[in-house]
Amino acid sequence: MAADATGAEAPLIGRDTARMAEMAATRENAARLPGVTLRPQVAPCAGWDALSGADIVLLVTPTQTLRAVSAELAPHLKPGAAVVACAKGVERGSLLLPPAVLGETLPEHPAALLSGPSFADDVARGLPTAVTLAAGDERLAARLAARLATRSFRPYHSTDLTGVALGGAAKNVLAIAAGAVEGRGLGASAVAALIARGFAELTRLGVALGAKPETLSGLSGLGDLVLTATSEKSRNFALGLALGKGEPAPDKLAEGAATAEALVALAEANGVEMPISRAVADVIAGRASVASAIEDLLARPLRAEA
Ligand SMILES: NC(=O)C1=CN([C@@H]2O[C@H](COP(=O)(O)OP(=O)(O)OC[C@H]3O[C@@H](n4cnc5c(N)ncnc54)[C@H](O)[C@@H]3O)[C@@H](O)[C@H]2O)C=CC1
Numbered sequence: 001m002a003a004d005a006t007g008a009e010a011p012l013i014g015r016d017t018a019r020m021a022e023m024a025a026t027r028e029n030a031a032r033l034p035g036v037t038l039r040p041q042v043a044p045c046a047g048w049d050a051l052s053g054a055d056i057v058l059l060v061t062p063t064q065t066l067r068a069v070s071a072e073l074a075p076h077l078k079p080g081a082a083v084v085a086c087a088k089g090v091e092r093g094s095l096l097l098p099p100a101v102l103g104e105t106l107p108e109h110p111a112a113l114l115s116g117p118s119f120a121d122d123v124a125r126g127l128p129t130a131v132t133l134a135a136g137d138e139r140l141a142a143r144l145a146a147r148l149a150t151r152s153f154r155p156y157h158s159t160d161l162t163g164v165a166l167g168g169a170a171k172n173v174l175a176i177a178a179g180a181v182e183g184r185g186l187g188a189s190a191v192a193a194l195i196a197r198g199f200a201e202l203t204r205l206g207v208a209l210g211a212k213p214e215t216l217s218g219l220s221g222l223g224d225l226v227l228t229a230t231s232e233k234s235r236n237f238a239l240g241l242a243l244g245k246g247e248p249a250p251d252k253l254a255e256g257a258a259t260a261e262a263l264v265a266l267a268e269a270n271g272v273e274m275p276i277s278r279a280v281a282d283v284i285a286g287r288a289s290v291a292s293a294i295e296d297l298l299a300r301p302l303r304a305e306a
């Protein structure tokens with residue numbers, strides 16, 4: 001559970017017992033958020049025991065682990081507890097977005113999703129951040145948003161789970177492409193073109209899946225795309241940058257790399273073209289070089305902008 005506005009204790013559960021004990025003692029997550037002192041109500045611990053008292057559980061593991069982790073914690077949840085996925089991606093194989101994965105593993109629990117432009121480091125340092133909290137039920141979405149809000153962390157609520165989830169998944173793939181364009185030294189105009197055309201393909205798929213266009217152009221879609229596709233703090237952008245420069249990939253989670261192939265498969269299944277995402281999937285899978293992928297994108301036939 002998060003350290004929310006109520007000041008209630010918020011257990012922070014991790015699987016590495018020694019690291020959680022160290023975090024509890026030093027009040028710092030030295031590996032992920034060095035220099036940030038944990039708020040007093042955050043209680044690092046290991047094991048699932050602390051779940052039994054939680055009304056709201058935030059799941060902050062990567063997309064491809066969501067199914068296993070949520071299934072493992074299922075027997076330990078308080079009846080009726082809301083489970084909020086914070087992952088941004090498409091599950092490989094099933095092609096499901098995070099809320100739909102939770103719908104399968106935790107059908108008795110209301111599923112929600114937290115997404116939007118928010119580097120963990122910015123949030124932890126109390127810098128102003130606005131995000132989207134989505135749940136199928138509007139009252140639940142509003143209640144969760146109010147519960148998680150702080151003076152600097154502003155969740156807007158939504159019932160468009162698909163739109164919020166799709167924006168978060170696609171922007172990571174597109175950020176890899178933006179990083180690669182930057183890494184090849186193609187200039188700021190090319191990055192802007194990529195963001196705009198990337199947003200067009202994100203929107204096409206979102207609409208095909210039933211998302212609301214205003215969700216896609218909101219915080220969790222366009223907002224997060226702009227952040228991630230323009231900042232070297234983004235691990236997805238940093239991966240693209242390394243690929244573009246021909247350097248080794250950084251040893252950090254880049255959700256877009258794990259999601260690219262699944263995103264393109266989801267688009268194909270819905271009859272939607274996503275050429276930039278496809279180029280990223282091809283490069284990640286080793287089917288194309290960055291140079292040839294960019295060549296192919298530039299060689300596409302000219303067409304109407306929509
Ligand atoms: N770091 C950020 O700024 C933001 C991250 N996210 C999303 O949050 C999700 C997680 O990302 P981060 O926390 O940044 O990644 P991370 O790599 O910093 O942390 C992931 C955590 O999950 C744990 N984990 C991995 N596999 C696990 C498993 N099978 N069982 C239990 N725990 C497992 C790891 O030990 C680690 O503590 C991603 O989908 C990412 O897109 C969303 C918004 C911002």
Ligand SMILES: O=C(CO)COP(=O)(O)O
Nearest residue numbers: 116117118119234235236
């Ligand atoms: O999702 C994020 C910011 O909103 C974090 O982006 P990266 O995973 O690329 O670091």
